[in-house]
Amino acid sequence: MATCPKGHDSATLDYCEVCGARMGAAPSAAPAPSAPSAPAPTPSGEVCPVCGTPKAGRFCEEDGYDFLLAPPVTAAPSTPTAPPVASPPSVPPSAPSTPAATSWAVVVRADAGYFEVVKAMGGEDAGTLAMPRFVAERRFALTGQQMVIGRRSRSRGVNPDIDLVGPPEDPGVSHVHALLVPQEGGWAVVDMESANGTYLNDPNSNPLDPHVPVALKDGDVVYLGAWTALAIQST
Known part of the structure; x- marks a missing residue:
């Protein structure tokens, strides 16, 4: 008796009489193990x-x-790359300097030369005027939208920013004599129809026209009253 590849005894030699398998055929090889499948990706x-x-x-x-x-x-490169060449440290550019803002002020003093000019004009009260022996200088910073020059008066409700009431009091200064007003790059002076006028730099010149701003520069001098001079300063 012959044995078929599946183990049956068969009297026939060509095909198994039990299962019909071909006699003499090599038993079928076991299936090769499959490679582990990659994990399924997420949705x-x-x-x-x-x-x-x-x-x-x-x-x-x-x-x-x-x-x-x-x-x-970021995935690392597959091939090594040369390290980058270090560049020299950069120096940050210096910020442009901003010029300091200009501040303006007036220094009020008594001017003997101007007093002599006023006396020579021979005004109504020129004969009674007397130059004070001492007048302390006063300094006023120019700020705000305007600076009123004059002499305060409670009865009239006048409180000028640059008060020239004294002592000693300059009788030639009107209660509201003039204004100092800011302009682009500086200040200007405006006469407010004062009784004795306002002069710029030269007391022998004509007085300023009322209500007309006249630009001032550093070093200008405004004359008013009987002996008062206001020196314009910028810093």
């Missing part, structure tokens, strides 16, 4: 950028990568 197809494990939740199951908060990871 989104997103994988860990560090190890390539498919995303199964917020954190990678292999290395703990946080898909929600961690920054993207």
Whole structure:
């Protein structure tokens, strides 16, 4: 009796009389083990950028990568690259200097030369005028929208910014004598129809026209009253 490849005893030698298998055929080889299949990607197809494990939740199951908060990871280059050449440290450009803002002021003093000019004009009260022996210099910073020059008067409600009431009091100064007003790049003086006029730099010249701003520059002198001079200063 012959035995078929499946182990049956068969009297026939060509085909097994039990299962019909071809006699003498080599037993079929066992199927080769299949290679482990790659893990199925997640529905989104997103994988860990560090190890390539498919995303199964917020954190990678292999290395703990946080898909929600961690920054993207750039794969390292496959071939080594030369280190970049360090550039010399740059020096930040210095900021352009801003010129300091110009401040303006007036210095009030008694001027004996101007007093002599006023007396020579022979005004109504020229004969009664007397030059004071001492007048302390006073300094006023120019600020705001205007500076009123004059002498205060409670009855008239006048409170000038540059108050020349004294002592000693210059009787030739009107209660509201003139204004100093800011202009682009400086200040200007405006006569307010004063009784005795306002003069710029030269007391022998004509007085300023009322209500007309006249630009001032550093070093100008405004004369008014009987002996008062206001020197314009900028710093």
